[in-house]
Amino acid sequence: MRYYSTNLKSPEVSLKEAVLRGLAPDNGLYMPKYISQLPVEFFKKLPDLSLPEIGLEVTKLLFEDEIDDNTLREINQDALNIEIPLISLNDRLKVLELFHGPTCAFKDVGGRFIARLMAHLTRGENKEINVLTATSGDTGSAVASGFYNVEGINVFILYPKGKVSHIQEQQLTTYGGNITAIEIDGTFDDCQKIVKTAFLDKELNEKLTLTSANSINLARFLPQSFYYFSALGKLGNDPREVVMAVPSGNFGNLTAGIIAKKMGLPIKRFIAATNVNDVVPEYLDEGAFNPRPSIKTIANAMDVGNPSNFARMLDLFENSHEEMSAEIEGYRLNDEGIKSYMKEIYANFNYVADPHGAVGYGALKELLKENETGIFFETAHPAKFKDVVEDALKIDLEIPERLKVFLNKEKNAHNLSTNFNEFKSFLLD
Numbered sequence: 227m228r229y230y231s232t233n234l235k236s237p238e239v240s241l242k243e244a245v246l247r248g249l250a251p252d253n254g255l256y257m258p259k260y261i262s263q264l265p266v267e268f269f270k271k272l273p274d275l276s277l278p279e280i281g282l283e284v285t286k287l288l289f290e291d292e293i294d295d296n297t298l299r300e301i302n303q304d305a306l307n308i309e310i311p312l313i314s315l316n317d318r319l320k321v322l323e324l325f326h327g328p329t330c331a332f333k334d335v336g337g338r339f340i341a342r343l344m345a346h347l348t349r350g351e352n353k354e355i356n357v358l359t360a361t362s363g364d365t366g367s368a369v370a371s372g373f374y375n376v377e378g379i380n381v382f383i384l385y386p387k388g389k390v391s392h393i394q395e396q397q398l399t400t401y402g403g404n405i406t407a408i409e410i411d412g413t414f415d416d417c418q419k420i421v422k423t424a425f426l427d428k429e430l431n432e433k434l435t436l437t438s439a440n441s442i443n444l445a446r447f448l449p450q451s452f453y454y455f456s457a458l459g460k461l462g463n464d465p466r467e468v469v470m471a472v473p474s475g476n477f478g479n480l481t482a483g484i485i486a487k488k489m490g491l492p493i494k495r496f497i498a499a500t501n502v503n504d505v506v507p508e509y510l511d512e513g514a515f516n517p518r519p520s521i522k523t524i525a526n527a528m529d530v531g532n533p534s535n536f537a538r539m540l541d542l543f544e545n546s547h548e549e550m551s552a553e554i555e556g557y558r559l560n561d562e563g564i565k566s567y568m569k570e571i572y573a574n575f576n577y578v579a580d581p582h583g584a585v586g587y588g589a590l591k592e593l594l595k596e597n598e599t600g601i602f603f604e605t606a607h608p609a610k611f612k613d614v615v616e617d618a619l620k621i622d623l624e625i626p627e628r629l630k631v632f633l634n635k636e637k638n639a640h641n642l643s644t645n646f647n648e649f650k651s652f653l654l655d
């Protein structure tokens with residue numbers, strides 16, 4: 227398989243090059259040259275397949291002979307040891323719980339996969355790889371957890387000061403070892419901009435090997451397609467058509483769903499569910515894409531004003547607004563709306579949703595049609611947003627053990643401004 231850049235101005239590359247570069251030299255995002263359909267037999271046995279088995283079949287198709295089957299099987303088995311239950315609220319409303327991984331967010335799937343793939347691709351080389359990652363909260367911890375103690379790889383995590391929850395910050399700043407946390411006095415978009423500038427900086431790239439583990443990296447976002455398959459496998463024979471409501475920020479998750487559909491998964495349509503950072507819903511409604519600075523909300527992992535993966539979405543629909551809006555409907559909620567749906571799902575179903583999941587629930591409540599079954603993603607464990615959830619629902623939330631361990635550790639982060647040169651000198655030191 228070869229991988230091309232969405233900007234079409236850089237040469238096609240191998241899997242190794244796409245993964246180690248992260249961003250293409252022309253500033254585009256890498257995509258597999260072909261996305262073919264999985265065979266009918268795959269869909270027949272889908273209900274019986276485990277997540278690693280699904281991952282193996284999907285990556286065989288998307289990587290072809292770039293990696294041998296045995297290695298691919300090992301990577302999938304090791305990375306995807308995560309439960310992903312599909313919970314029925316009623317016969318037409320379901321939740322896919324994506325928070326059962328080590329850091330309690332869906333990003334564990336991609337974070338664990340990319341760490342193992344990158345370790346495999348660079349095994350035996352004597353130069354160190356530096357992974358730069360901007361995070362609005364959850365990416366950083368999933369990447370840190372995935373890469374912690376992986377030999378030959380250093381991870382730098384940039385997060386916006388004061389804009390992640392306490393638990394999230396503890397998860398970012400307490401690893402130590404090969405993980406370095408950097409607190410940027412700015413927004414998530416500033417962090418993302420610094421990282422993107424670094425990938426294009428000539429001097430930095432001559433002196434250091436840089437790559438990304440954000441969803442701009444192929445190996446982070448593609449594995450997110452696996453659980454769409456898993457969800458439909460678990461749904462079994464449902465006579466209605468399936469709609470997926472995806473709480474979205476940088477749109478890696480939703481883009482992975484579109485790819486799953488391209489591979490033959492029978493999803494009728496998607497809902498791009500956002501908070502007030504709604505540039506994609508606005509594009510779907512009006513046909514104009516106007517990135518702008520992000521606004522802080524209680525669903526902070528979706529506070530993204532210029533979603534990177536929109537470039538991949540455009541590419542998948544061949545720049546046609548008409549085609550994209552025929553398959554994806556936009557939906558947005560402000561903080562008040564998010565809180566009211568958190569209360570509603572708790573009152574109606576005794577289900578505690580985090581603020582991101584609540585946006586997906588709201589989307590289905592308002593947009594699901596008679597003949598459809600809706601699945602929304604619960605993208606993080608509610609305890610990651612303890613204060614917001616407890617305040618909205620007037621309950622005490624139990625913090626899972628795997629999060630508790632971070633709370634007693636000491637924060638260790640470097641403070642930097644939004645000035646790129648400051649970051650550059652820091653890296654070169």
Ligand SMILES: *Cc1c(COP(=O)(O)O)cnc(C)c1O
Pocket residue numbers: 331332333363364365441473474475476477478479480527528582605606
């Ligand atoms: C990252 C994240 C999102 C947004 O996912 P994208 O792939 O960036 O659209 C939604 N919810 C939570 C909890 C997240 O951590």
